[in-house]
Amino acid sequence: MRPPAPPLFLERRSYRQRRVRDAARLLPLLGVVLWLMPLMFAADGDPAPTSRAMIYIFGVWLGLIAAAAALTLGLDPATDDSAQPADTPETTADRPD
Numbered sequence: 001m002r003p004p005a006p007p008l009f010l011e012r013r014s015y016r017q018r019r020v021r022d023a024a025r026l027l028p029l030l031g032v033v034l035w036l037m038p039l040m041f042a043a044d045g046d047p048a049p050t051s052r053a054m055i056y057i058f059g060v061w062l063g064l065i066a067a068a069a070a071l072t073l074g075l076d077p078a079t080d081d082s083a084q085p086a087d088t089p090e091t092t093a094d095r096p097d
Helices: 012-044 050-073
Strands: none
Touching (some): 012 050
16 A cells, blocks of 8 residues: 655645636636626616616626725736746756857
8 A cells, every 4th residue: 555645735826826816817707707797687678777787887896896806916927827938948058068
């Protein structure tokens, strides 16, 4: 029998950075759901006034902007995984002679 594997240690800072990036990626989906919400309740037969609908749409839009701004404050550009180059084979210029 194999001994149990030690628990995986994830650095707290990098873990939180990944969760913030995940939340930022979900903001457009949240926006679509919130914008489509009035269509689900408009099936009553009595549509909402245009002024109320426009206030709702722009309110959701401003809320998404505020959420994106709050999430970007929590991001650290130094820990960006996409900025790191992928594993590439060594070139002759990289090798010491």
